[in-house]
Amino acid sequence: MRRPSKTVPTAPATGAARRRIIAGARRHFFANGFRHVTMDDLAAELGMSKKTLYAHFPGKIELLQSVLMNKFDDVEADLARITSRTAADVRAALQQLLALVQRHTDEIQPHFVRDVRRAAPELFQLVEQRRRHIIARHFGKLFAEGRKAGHIRRDIPARFMIEILLGAVQAVINPPKMAELGLTPKTAFAGILKVMLHGVVVRKGKSHL
Secondary structure, three states: OOOOHHHOOOHHHHHHHHHHHHHHHHHHHHHHOOOOOOHHHHHHHHOOOHHHHHHHOOOHHHHHHHHHHHHHHHHHHHHHHHHOOOOOOHHHHHHHHHHHHHHHHHOOOHHHHHHHHHHOHHHHHHHHHHHHHHHHHHHHHHHHHHHHOOOEOOOOOHHHHHHHHHHHHHHHOOHHHHHHHOOOHHHHHHHHHHHHHHHHEOOOOOOOO
16 A cells, blocks of 8 residues: 655655745745735645645745745845955945845835735744844944944944944835835835945045044
């Protein structure tokens, strides 16, 4: 008698299937919203049975959590690649960090943010906490190195710079605020980039002590 399929896959195969599910869900959730994508939709898109899908994730909320953690892991890995190098050119490094944040934010559509806020408020709070931690860690490191090298102004506390950046990012992922300002995430981040580059970086020939 043939054994149930759930006992057959080896650990690597199971891991590969899980990663494939997360990648597919991430693509569809971010583009189409969380509420409008069903487990049936995902199973059909991935060419697998719902039974297989539920064997890896007992529900859509659990799948959403894995998608969000996968996203943050990618963001942190990308940021770490920039900040792990000595910031010889702080302006260029800061621009790369901001551009990276913009690129990752562009993947997420406003209706996805609204859906998560409504359907999973506790998970939404965890997302905000991790975003704060990531920005404070990587941008804080760059600001500290830039100050030592004399490239970042010293008359503005580093923690205050980070709070400004956090507030700006929060506004960008807030769909009602973007609609009120008549901005898209892309144009908003372009403004953030200008403010951060021209507002905290010391100009040549000038010193802010």
